[in-house]
Amino acid sequence: MPLRAKVASSVSRTAAALSRAAGRGDGSVIGGWIGLKIDPDLLAHLSAGRAIALVSGTNGKTTTTRLTSAAVGVLGRVATNSFGANMPSGHTSALAKAGSTPYAVLEVDEHYLAQVLEATEPHVVALLNLSRDQLDRAKEVAMMAQLWRAALVRHTNVRVVANADDPLVVWAATPPGDPARGINPPHVTWFSAGQRWHDDSWVCPECGSTIQRSGGQWWCTGCPLRRPEPQWVVEDEGVLDPTGAWHKVSLQLPGKVNLGNAATALAVAAEFGVRPVDAVSRLGIVTSVAGRYAQVDKDGRNIRLLLAKNPASWLEAFDMADDAPTLLSINARDPDGLDTSWLYDVDFSPLRGRQVLITGDRAFDLAVRLDVNDVPFQHVRTFGDALRSVPPGRLEVIANYTAFQDIRAELDRVI
Amino acid sequence: MSSESLRIVWIYPDLLSTYGDRGNALILARRARQRGMPVEVLEVRSDQQLPATADIYLVGGGEDGPQALGAQRLLADGGLHRAVAQGSVVFGVCAGYQLLGTSFFAKGVQCRGLELLDLQSDRGESRAVGELAGEIDPRLGLPPLTGFENHGGRTHLGPEVSPLARVTAGVGNNGATEGAWRGKLLGTYSHGPALARNPALADLLLRWATGAHQLPPLDDTWSDRLRNERRSAVAAARA
Numbered sequence: 294m295p296l297r298a299k300v301a302s303s304v305s306r307t308a309a310a311l312s313r314a315a316g317r318g319d320g321s322v323i324g325g326w327i328g329l330k331i332d333p334d335l336l337a338h339l340s341a342g343r344a345i346a347l348v349s350g351t352n353g354k355t356t357t358t359r360l361t362s363a364a365v366g367v368l369g370r371v372a373t374n375s376f377g378a379n380m381p382s383g384h385t386s387a388l389a390k391a392g393s394t395p396y397a398v399l400e401v402d403e404h405y406l407a408q409v410l411e412a413t414e415p416h417v418v419a420l421l422n423l424s425r426d427q428l429d430r431a432k433e434v435a436m437m438a439q440l441w442r443a444a445l446v447r448h449t450n451v452r453v454v455a456n457a458d459d460p461l462v463v464w465a466a467t468p469p470g471d472p473a474r475g476i477n478p479p480h481v482t483w484f485s486a487g488q489r490w491h492d493d494s495w496v497c498p499e500c501g502s503t504i505q506r507s508g509g510q511w512w513c514t515g516c517p518l519r520r521p522e523p524q525w526v527v528e529d530e531g532v533l534d535p536t537g538a539w540h541k542v543s544l545q546l547p548g549k550v551n552l553g554n555a556a557t558a559l560a561v562a563a564e565f566g567v568r569p570v571d572a573v574s575r576l577g578i579v580t581s582v583a584g585r586y587a588q589v590d591k592d593g594r595n596i597r598l599l600l601a602k603n604p605a606s607w608l609e610a611f612d613m614a615d616d617a618p619t620l621l622s623i624n625a626r627d628p629d630g631l632d633t634s635w636l637y638d639v640d641f642s643p644l645r646g647r648q649v650l651i652t653g654d655r656a657f658d659l660a661v662r663l664d665v666n667d668v669p670f671q672h673v674r675t676f677g678d679a680l681r682s683v684p685p686g687r688l689e690v691i692a693n694y695t696a697f698q699d700i701r702a703e704l705d706r707v708i
Numbered sequence: 709m710s711s712e713s714l715r716i717v718w719i720y721p722d723l724l725s726t727y728g729d730r731g732n733a734l735i736l737a738r739r740a741r742q743r744g745m746p747v748e749v750l751e752v753r754s755d756q757q758l759p760a761t762a763d764i765y766l767v768g769g770g771e772d773g774p775q776a777l778g779a780q781r782l783l784a785d786g787g788l789h790r791a792v793a794q795g796s797v798v799f800g801v802c803a804g805y806q807l808l809g810t811s812f813f814a815k816g817v818q819c820r821g822l823e824l825l826d827l828q829s830d831r832g833e834s835r836a837v838g839e840l841a842g843e844i845d846p847r848l849g850l851p852p853l854t855g856f857e858n859h860g861g862r863t864h865l866g867p868e869v870s871p872l873a874r875v876t877a878g879v880g881n882n883g884a885t886e887g888a889w890r891g892k893l894l895g896t897y898s899h900g901p902a903l904a905r906n907p908a909l910a911d912l913l914l915r916w917a918t919g920a921h922q923l924p925p926l927d928d929t930w931s932d933r934l935r936n937e938r939r940s941a942v943a944a945a946r947a
Contacts, residue, residue, distance in 0.1 A: 425726070433771045434771070435771055435773060436771075492721075492725065495723070495753075496722065496723060496777070501773060503722065514755075631837070631856070632727060632856045632858060632899060632900075633728075633856075633900075634727040634729075634731065634899040634900055634901050635727055635728055637731030637734065637901055638725075638727070638728055638730065657930060657933045657937050658904075658934060660933070661904050661930045661931055661934050662731075664930055665731070665734050
């Protein structure tokens with residue numbers, strides 16, 4: 294590593310430690326930010342010599358990154374940005390902090406995928422899904438697919454692991470090659486993890502015709518784009534690998550969506566030569582991910598935290614939540630997206646019959662939404678009020694990003 | 709009303725449903741049912757024919773590609789034009805508002821609109837993203853408009869339409885006016901969704917559709933709290 298990069302890396306680690314000591318955060322961003330100021334190529338320098346996997350998509354990337362790290366850990370030490378700091382400053386921090394490791398698994402914000410592909414030259418990139426998320430500042434969904442596709446054209450040697458159930462991902466993962474110039478499209482391994490949310494992929498990204506769906510299959514009515522045959526498939530409580538062998542997956546994380554994330558993790562690890570039979574037991578050690586799915590006992594209540602950032606992830610959260618009193622908390626600060634209209638893209642009717650409490654900066658938006666949805670609720674001002682309003686036992690907490698962090702802070706930053 | 713129940717058509721949810729547009733259909737249907745009106749909500753996809761006999765048609769927002777495609781299909785279908793000729797109510801939001809005009813821009817190309825409203829849209833220098841508020845045309849007798857806008861368009865009104873509101877916060881059409889209306893056709897840039905933030909606007913559409921001069925009042929406690937909270941937030945942001 295060049296001297297400048299060594300200095301930058303060392304300063305980066307120190308700043309992260311200072312940030313943690315000062316109680317100003319978990320230090321997963323600030324160190325990398327300072328390091329990149331000293332050496333703009335620091336991420337590339339820190340990536341050199343490591344076999345790297347990138348994980349990107351709208352939903353599930355933090356959890357999938359965590360599961361993939363566990364699976365690749367079969368082979369040796371793995372550097373990872375396990376706190377969800379998923380932009381280049383976070384990657385830089387994570388790699389600097391980890392020191393020399395043979396492997397790295399990095400969660401990447403979907404907007405930064407092209408840049409991080411460039412800097413880290415990964416061995417494999419996992420593409421999970423694309424759906425509407427914070428449209429007031431994020432790129433439109435179809436445009437994001439276009440950016441991914443353009444980035445993959447420039448990195449045709451990377452191995453791609455992609456979701457066969459998401460038409461936008463399939464299209465993004467299959468850019469045309471240019472045989473005349475010796476450019477072949479990237480090699481893709483497909484997984485099927487199901488897709489509960491369809492409302493962003495009714496229109497073909499290639500030709501604009503309608504996408505038809507039936508029995509798990511999908512196809513464009515105007516061009517050849519259709520669901521590819523997946524090599525990795527969730528089946529019952531386990532995963533089918535490309536040889537047809539079925540592996541039981543026992544997770545501590547709830548919901549079908551996490552079985553899909555496990556299948557993705559096994560598929561990515563396989564690209565490094567990890568056999569699923571060796572990796573599968575390691576997935577069960579993951580209990581919570583940056584507070585997500587964490588369970589905390591307080592005042593006789595067993596509180597479980599579920600993060601739901603956008604319509605697709607709310608549907609998944611309802612699937613995971615137990616039939617128990619449920620606190621919903623909504624903010625609309627910058628990281629959440631400022632527009633709360635998406636609340637109407639979520640059907641809250643699965644909550645009918647449960648005790649529902651609402652809180653957060655934008656609780657009134659949620660109140661109007663639940664009212665129209667015929668879901669009775671009670672508004673509470675604080676998390677403490679919520680705790681006092683429910684009987685002892687399980688309390689499910691479903692919150693969007695900053696609301697989740699607020700509650701996590703009340704519970705002493707559970708991990 | 710055209711039949712024994714109030715028929716609401718949500719036009720092309722597969723194309724024009726960017727952000728909570730379903731909410732406008734849900735709010736309308738609920739407010740009608742709470743007044744004892746039987747309601748039928750039809751979601752008509754872009755590969756289906758549009759019925760011309762419904763009472764209220766909703767056109768939502770969409771990305772550039774789907775907006776252009778939606779306009780083409782509506783022009784080819786002709787159902788919405790027939791419905792308007794028969795006096796149906798049309799409510800357009802954002803991309804759905806723009807395509808009711810004579811022309812709009814999508815992916816840098818000027819596209820033909822439905823020519824139901826005398827207005828045309830082009831691109832502004834920057835995207836308008838944030839809270840949108842305004843004083844509504846006094847002839848409509850409604851409380852102030854509140855919403856959230858997120859669009860790159862600027863809309864120029866012709867003489868045959870009136871602005872829906874005078875802007876007090878945000879951009880709307882051009883920083884001065886927001887939305888437009890003529891007869892029983894009304895368009896706005898407000899998301900939120902618009903009818904969740906502005907239940908009185910929902911009631912206006914219901915009155916237009918039914919011919920009722922007045923509708924029984926409803927318990928709008930939560931909507932009122934939401935409106936007050938948004939008004940305070942806009943005022944605080946300005947201070």
